[in-house]
Amino acid sequence: MRIELDRPRCEGHGLCEEAAPALMHLDDDGELVIDVPEVEGDQAEAAAKAAVRVCPVAALKLVAA
Numbered sequence: 001m002r003i004e005l006d007r008p009r010c011e012g013h014g015l016c017e018e019a020a021p022a023l024m025h026l027d028d029d030g031e032l033v034i035d036v037p038e039v040e041g042d043q044a045e046a047a048a049k050a051a052v053r054v055c056p057v058a059a060l061k062l063v064a065a
Contacts (some may be wrong), residue, residue, distance in 0.1 A: 001038075001039045001045055001048060001062045001063070001064065001065055002037055002038055002039070002062070002063050002064075002065050003023065003024070003034050003036075003037050003039060003048055003051070003052075003060060003061075003062060004037075004057060004060070004061050004062075004063055005030075005034055005057035005060055006058075006059045006061075007031075007041050007059075009057050009058065009059040010032050010057065010059040011056075011057050011059070012026055012031065012032065013055070013057075014055060015051075015054040015055060015056065016051035016052075016055050016060055017032070017033065017051075018054075019047060019050040019051040019053075020030060020047035020048055020051040021022075021046065022035075022036070022044070022045075022047065022049065023035060023036045023039065023047055023048055023051065024036075025054055026034060032059075038065060039062075047052050048062055049062065053055075
């Protein structure tokens with residue numbers, strides 16, 4: 001699976017970072033940085049799905065690799 005970000009839509013709420021801190025973080029300017037765009041393994045996929053689910057502006061999505 002691959003995490004994709006719709007950057008113009010992202011408002012930097014940080015809920016995704018809380019759900020998946022090993023996969024993404026907010027930088028010093030409040031911009032989301034996806035550290036691990038290609039997600040493999042059950043635990044990482046579950047975290048990625050949680051991050052997508054909690055985004056209040058639907059700026060993240062998962063696509064099949």
